[in-house]
Each structure stands twice: as C-alpha cells, then as structure tokens.
Amino acid sequence: MFPTGPSLAVNVRSAYKTYDGTNYILKGLNLSVAENQIYALLGPSGCGKTTLLNCLLGKGSLNSGLVFLKHRKISDVGYMPQNIALHQELTIRELFLYYGMMFNINDDSIREKSSFLLKILELPDDKRIVGSMSGGQQRRMSFALSIFHDPKILILDEPTVGLDPMLCESIWNMLRDMANHGKTIIITTHYIEEAKGSHCVGIMRRGRLLAEKEPLILMEELGCEYLEDAFLQLCKVDKHLSDDDDITPELAYILPDKRASSQTVDYNTSFSTHRLKAQLTKSCWMLRRTILITLFVLVLPFVQISSFQMATGSDPIDLPIAYVNQEMPYSTYSCANVTNNIYNECFMNETDTTNVFLSCNMLDVMRRNKLKMIEYSTLEDARRAVMKNDAWALIHFRDNFTLHLSTKFIDGKNVKNYTIEMANVDAQIDQSNQLLSYFIKSKILQTYKEVMGEAFKTCQLDNSIARLPLKFMDPVYGTEKTSFRDYTGPSMLSLTAFYLPVLYTAAMMLFEKDGGLLDRLMVSGMRFSEIATSHFIIQIGFILIQNFGTMILMYSGLFFNSPFEGSILTTYLLLNIISLVGMLFGFVLSLLSKSQTDAAYFGIGCNFLMKFLCGMMWPTQGMNRALQVFSFFLPITLATDALRSLGSRGWGLSHPDIQLGFCTTLAWIPVLLVVSGLIMKKKKNWYE
Incomplete structure (x- = not known):
C-alpha cells in the first residue's frame, strides 16, 4: 500500500514531471504534509511550485511517482490560483451566491459566511462590482472564495501578493485558526519571512525539495537568525550541484510501490442541477450587467439583414x-x-x-x-x-x-x-x-x-x-423582376445564422478561459457538461429570437418582402440547425485558440471562406471544379441553396434538394462533437 502515515493529509513520493521528455520540472521530489498544519512551500520562480500544486489537484499527472490526498472530494479541497480568476462583471454578493450555489450551500449559510468574510478580510460593500475593486481587494476576494465552502485541505498559490503587512498578518492569523480547527493548508509565497508562521516549510529549488522542517528548527540547524538567510544558504549549497546530480533518468520511472496509484482530487462527479442553476444564474447576471453588449448581440442580426436589404439589389441612380x-x-x-x-x-x-x-x-x-x-x-x-x-x-x-x-x-x-x-x-x-x-x-x-x-x-x-427574335416566356420559378438581392438574401440569412453563434460561443468560452476562470471553476467541481449546457440554453434563447426576427424582417410584407413561397416552419428549422452547427464550430474554435484575439482572427477568416466558397456572393457553378467539390462539403453551402429553393420555389421537405440541405448541415454536428472530444482528450488541461 501507499506509505501515507497516520497523520499525513498530503504525501508525495518520488515525483518526476517533464513536458518534453528531457527537461524535468520535478526531480524525485518527496513531500509530506501533516494534517491540521500549515505547510509553506518556498522557492524561486520556475522551481516547480505551481507544477507540484497542479499535480496535487489532479490537473496534471506525474511521469513517475505517487501523490496521495487524504481528503479527495471536491468539496473537501479549496484552491486559490495565482491569478485572481474572478468574474469582473459581478458584485461581491453575486460571487458569493454563485460559489454558494455551486457547492449547494443554503441561502442562510451563504449570507452568514459572506458577512463574516466581508468583515474579517476588510472587503468593500457586497454591492461593489469586482472589476471596480483594487488589486489587493480582488486578491482578498479570491481568498474568500477558496475558503467559502469550508474545505478540509486548502491550497493557496501566492495568496498575499500585493497585500499590506497588516492584512497579511490578519490572513495568517486566520490560517492558523483554521489549522487549529482541523484544516490542512499548503501555501506558496515569495515572502519568506512570513512563512515563519507556518508549522512546516518546504524549500524547493530546481524541482527538488532541499529541506522540509519546522521553520525555527531549520534556522537553528543552519545557525541563521532569519528564515530568509536559511533559504539562501540552502540554495547556495544546491547551486554547486551539477545538472547531472539533479536526476538519474533511469530512476525516473521506478515507482515506490507498483501496486499503488496516485490518489488526487476526485473529479468524477455526476451532472448536478444545482451547479447548472449556479451557472445559469451567473450567466443571467452577466447578461444584465453587460446590457449594452447583450443588446448588441441580440440586435446585430437585424442590423445586418436590414443594412444588406437596403444597401444591395436596387438599381443604381444618377x-x-x-x-x-x-x-x-x-x-x-x-x-x-x-x-x-x-x-x-x-x-x-x-x-x-x-x-x-x-x-x-x-x-x-x-x-x-x-x-x-x-x-x-x-x-x-x-x-x-x-x-x-x-x-x-x-x-x-x-x-x-x-x-x-x-x-x-x-x-x-x-x-x-x-x-x-x-x-x-x-x-x-x-x-x-x-x-x-x-x-x-x-x-x-x-x-x-x-x-x-x-x-x-x-x-x-x-x-x-x-422585338429581338427571342421570346422569354413566364418564368418557371420566381418573377422577371427577380433581383440580385433576392439571390444573395438567403445567403446573408444563412451566414448570419451561422457566423454570429460562432463568434458568441467562442467569445464566451474564452472569456471563462482567460485569466484562469474556467480552470478555477473546474477545480471547484463545475463539470464541462454543466458549463456547456448552461451556455447552450442561453445561446438557444438568442438563436430562436434572432432567427425568427430575421425571417420576419426579410420575408414579411411589413419590411422588405423578399420572395417567399415555401414553409415558414421548415425554413425556421433549417436556420436553427445552421445556428447549432455555428455554436459547435465556435466551441471548437475556443478549444483551438489561446485567446479571444486568436479566435476572432480565425473566425473572420472562416467568415470570408464561407462567403466566397458557399455560393453566397456568386454561384458555385462558376467556381473551379476542385473548389466546387470542396464547397459541397462545407456546412452551409447546400443549406443556403435549400433556403433559396424554400423561398423562391416553394419546395418542401419532400424535395431531395431540401433534404440534402438538411442532411449535409446535420452531418456536421457529430463531426464537430467528435473533433471537440478529440481536442479535449489530447489537451487534458484545455481549460487553462
């Protein structure tokens, strides 16, 4: 069995970690954290502290070695990332409610805990918008959320950066009180002297633990008056070691017990309605808080269709x-x-x-x-x-x-x-x-x-x-007054239905991803399926309103009265399927992109690709033969043709061309789902 010891809350043995197979971040590290104690992890930037914490949380896996957490439930672990990772648009009260609902805490307890943390951490009024708070206040708020659900193990990555000494002392007093009441705390810090308030310090350098002792004992053994001097003395000794002494590669794959396996935070939780409710509530708050952006997203399709209808198709004058x-x-x-x-x-x-x-x-x-x-x-x-x-x-x-x-x-x-x-x-x-x-x-x-x-x-x-010796009889479909606008109108409708969900989905997912928000939510137990479902519900609401409105705008006699002979329900259904494919494509973009800027560039490029290759600006019959074949497999080429036929020819679902438009668009749904799954599988921590 894994050697845990009767009083160890966290135990790491022979930990090796490398990202490229050559350079090791962790090199045979052994770490022991006793229950009900504060363990301060000290070390320079790049020594492997954050990598070690990720492995403790189960966000990353070791190449070799074992990690053991005595308390593995998500609700038993609290985490404060180095980044602030807060929703800047929400108020303090809304953030407490959000995390309270996420951990299924009742309303009375949420109010009680919020009031206590506001007072002890000297936070502003709970109606204050997080984005308007100072950096120090936001960091305190981040700390408050990490302890809000009363975890048994608390992992804090640089919690006191940027805080004044008096407040740091207050936080350390709180941590000591928490340890006295049965909490185990692992804290990383650059402020070495404040670590004297911990029960044990671990000094890291170059992926190894140089010492792991009580601060006073370590200072006494090294004959130092200050903990910082003891830290520097250990680092100077370690500096004389060569890189060859750091690690023996053949030992990197020898486990202490081949029957044992790492036991980190258990994220295998079932789909939860209370977490879904928390995510939906948070999304509604953010939509209300950013009302101008919300209205812009909602109204944008109508502006696009209106400007297109008014700007194209009419005869030039003068x-x-x-x-x-x-x-x-x-x-x-x-x-x-x-x-x-x-x-x-x-x-x-x-x-x-x-x-x-x-x-x-x-x-x-x-x-x-x-x-x-x-x-x-x-x-x-x-x-x-x-x-x-x-x-x-x-x-x-x-x-x-x-x-x-x-x-x-x-x-x-x-x-x-x-x-x-x-x-x-x-x-x-x-x-x-x-x-x-x-x-x-x-x-x-x-x-x-x-x-x-x-x-x-x-x-x-x-x-x-x-008259010329050529007589044009009455058209089979359409009228003699059919304009270029009548040809391109369904194209614009199709592109709008596809492209706006692409941008909105990618932007929302990357908004959560940027600044470590999604990382923090996943560690707090929020499942991706719950986030995706919440986003799906919000986005479907937008899509249903937008597609219905744009159809009325384009085909109704009250506005532009474009030719329409087909089924309203069939057309509306096809537009919603196109939007669903756009949503999934936007999600794939968010997985592939590192930032909203990357997604925007990629999305704009795809927008132009759709315009040129899907028969929107010019018939596909005029393309190069190879491009025609390529265009056939794009998600909205045949769907756009089907929209034209629904409008000008009056065909229904029984016609093969309409069926083909539905089928080629629907076929993209499983394709994009599989691609998303493969990306998430390959990029284990895709949410970081």
Whole structure:
C-alpha cells in the first residue's frame, strides 16, 4: 500500500514531471504534509511550485511517482490560483451566491459566511462590482472564495501578493485558526519571512525539495537568525550541484510501490442541477450587467439583414451617361423644342418624318429610368468624359437616325448597309465595373424595347416586329423582376445564422478561459457538461429570437418582402440547425485558440471562406471544379441553396434538394462533437 502515515493529509513520493521528455520540472521530489498544519512551500520562480500544486489537484499527472490526498472530494479541497480568476462583471454578493450555489450551500449559510468574510478580510460593500475593486481587494476576494465552502485541505498559490503587512498578518492569523480547527493548508509565497508562521516549510529549488522542517528548527540547524538567510544558504549549497546530480533518468520511472496509484482530487462527479442553476444564474447576471453588449448581440442580426436589404439589389441612380445626338444639332436645335413625337405621329410616315425624333424619345426614357444624361457636342469630348470617369458610358445617335431607322423597316430585305449602319445606336461602356456595365446595357436594351414598342403602336403595326427574335416566356420559378438581392438574401440569412453563434460561443468560452476562470471553476467541481449546457440554453434563447426576427424582417410584407413561397416552419428549422452547427464550430474554435484575439482572427477568416466558397456572393457553378467539390462539403453551402429553393420555389421537405440541405448541415454536428472530444482528450488541461 501507499506509505501515507497516520497523520499525513498530503504525501508525495518520488515525483518526476517533464513536458518534453528531457527537461524535468520535478526531480524525485518527496513531500509530506501533516494534517491540521500549515505547510509553506518556498522557492524561486520556475522551481516547480505551481507544477507540484497542479499535480496535487489532479490537473496534471506525474511521469513517475505517487501523490496521495487524504481528503479527495471536491468539496473537501479549496484552491486559490495565482491569478485572481474572478468574474469582473459581478458584485461581491453575486460571487458569493454563485460559489454558494455551486457547492449547494443554503441561502442562510451563504449570507452568514459572506458577512463574516466581508468583515474579517476588510472587503468593500457586497454591492461593489469586482472589476471596480483594487488589486489587493480582488486578491482578498479570491481568498474568500477558496475558503467559502469550508474545505478540509486548502491550497493557496501566492495568496498575499500585493497585500499590506497588516492584512497579511490578519490572513495568517486566520490560517492558523483554521489549522487549529482541523484544516490542512499548503501555501506558496515569495515572502519568506512570513512563512515563519507556518508549522512546516518546504524549500524547493530546481524541482527538488532541499529541506522540509519546522521553520525555527531549520534556522537553528543552519545557525541563521532569519528564515530568509536559511533559504539562501540552502540554495547556495544546491547551486554547486551539477545538472547531472539533479536526476538519474533511469530512476525516473521506478515507482515506490507498483501496486499503488496516485490518489488526487476526485473529479468524477455526476451532472448536478444545482451547479447548472449556479451557472445559469451567473450567466443571467452577466447578461444584465453587460446590457449594452447583450443588446448588441441580440440586435446585430437585424442590423445586418436590414443594412444588406437596403444597401444591395436596387438599381443604381444618377449614373452619368455622355451622349452625342447628331440627329439634333447641338448648337441650333434640341429635343426640348420637339413638338411632335412617337406618341402622336408615326415615325414611318413617308411624307414627313421631320417632326419625329426617336433619339429624343430614347433619351427621355433613360432620364425617367434615373440615368443622368449629359450632352456633348462632339464624340471626342464625350469619349474624353468617359476616360476621365466623368461618365460611365457614351451613346451616339447619328444624323437622321429616325429617318434611317424608318427606311430600314420599310425597305426590308432591300435595305442598304449604309442605312443599317446609320440606324444603329452606338454605345461605348466603361467595363471596369461589371455590375454597372451590365446595368447600363440592360437599361439601353429596355429603353429601345419600350420606345420601339410605342412607335410601332402609333403606326398601328404589331410591335413584335421591332422585338429581338427571342421570346422569354413566364418564368418557371420566381418573377422577371427577380433581383440580385433576392439571390444573395438567403445567403446573408444563412451566414448570419451561422457566423454570429460562432463568434458568441467562442467569445464566451474564452472569456471563462482567460485569466484562469474556467480552470478555477473546474477545480471547484463545475463539470464541462454543466458549463456547456448552461451556455447552450442561453445561446438557444438568442438563436430562436434572432432567427425568427430575421425571417420576419426579410420575408414579411411589413419590411422588405423578399420572395417567399415555401414553409415558414421548415425554413425556421433549417436556420436553427445552421445556428447549432455555428455554436459547435465556435466551441471548437475556443478549444483551438489561446485567446479571444486568436479566435476572432480565425473566425473572420472562416467568415470570408464561407462567403466566397458557399455560393453566397456568386454561384458555385462558376467556381473551379476542385473548389466546387470542396464547397459541397462545407456546412452551409447546400443549406443556403435549400433556403433559396424554400423561398423562391416553394419546395418542401419532400424535395431531395431540401433534404440534402438538411442532411449535409446535420452531418456536421457529430463531426464537430467528435473533433471537440478529440481536442479535449489530447489537451487534458484545455481549460487553462
């Protein structure tokens, strides 16, 4: 059996610890802490004190050696980390309530303990926000939480750093009183002289314990008046040892008893409703305390959808278009002076066509289509305006344009090439902006179609004569007025449903992780499943509200009235599944990232990846073939296509394309769960 001794609360034997297989942090360390005593662990930074404490708590495991704790229940162990590790947004009272609920302490006991600790540790009013307290006050608060549940073994890592001498003395008096009442305390400190108040000191250097005795006895044996002198004298002796004397590698894997195993804090507790309640209550407090951020997160999807709907899809207006109309001489005659036009006189009147000028009608229609038509006297001036970016296109009407156009239709197959050329409308467009150039081309074609249609109607002829030999029938799905916004709207809805949970989940998990908060919670018994469940409940509330609101915003006739022919319930369900995948992806990000900054960079990169490769900004059919295959397996590519089909085609769950959108998105849930499990298994202390 493990040699514990009848009065030992903590016992470490032949402890070896290395992270890289070469450099040992602990080198055959032996440590014995008697029950009901204060054990002060002294040593310079980097000597292995924190590593040893982690091994005592079960946060890390030894490469070789054994650790034994007499009291292994989580409720029997109190821990104060070197970092303050407090929720800065909560009040003192809320923190006491949070930890009280975590350890299932009743309300009366919580109030009684809080009142005592506030007084003895000289803490501010319990309504004080922790983040507004001084560093010393926060450290005292951290100490108060470590002893709040009345543990039997107390492990304190640098508890008196930054505190004034009077308060340090008060804390040491409290520790001695606790030891007299059956508590075992292990404390690390840089203040060597204060360790004289302990029952035993252990002096560490280079991963080994140089001495382990009562302070006064150690000082007497070394002939020192001060404990600090005794510490320095032991370190000087140890300094003369070579690195080869520190450790014998072949002994690093010899256990004192092969039948024995380490017995540290037992974290194998079942899922607890009182800890879940504590986590949910804390989350609600923090949401209320950071109300502006909460409202921002809640409202952000509506702002994104609204700004997208208002900023995209509408026709550009007031685009400057240069024109030269040689049918109407620039200096002597203008379209404003025209008294007759196609609406009251046929342009193919062979006896008199001088009062009908189709160029004027076309220019008038373009102006009504909100194009800014700018007249120039010569082609050179107009072309120069386009080159200088004063105009996006140049339109040129030749001499007697209407007359030649009339002749073209009257002569039919006998028309001369010269007449055909003179009847053309010449257009030169700046093609540097594809969308604008496409818009200008379509407006010119629409203008020609409208003007010629009216012209032939006035001539009592079938206006189909002027139409291109191509007839577009009624659309199978959608309408002829379908815009680019109608194509990209479901993409924005899908991306918003996915990306915001990614950011929120990663931010919240890393918020707990930063500063040792999550580390402290796990040591206090909070299970990851309880933290994840609490976060899931809060996040689901946000998701349900946001997705329902964005659907109303986009598809309701009260707002943007985007085309929607499908099932509201099916669409809402698909959006919530997309958000769930986003939540899980955000959790994976939090496991892979060391800080919120890392997660933000990674998340932004993934956001752009989704935009470009999931068919949001451009159809996947236009991608490189290899990218099309890659895009197919991304979490929201087919889901976005399904949203489009639900909206514009009215398909339901019975359609294979909608089923495929659901299936590919749902398939990511087990994938992300497995990835999360593998990361957590590989990174044992992923929460640090």
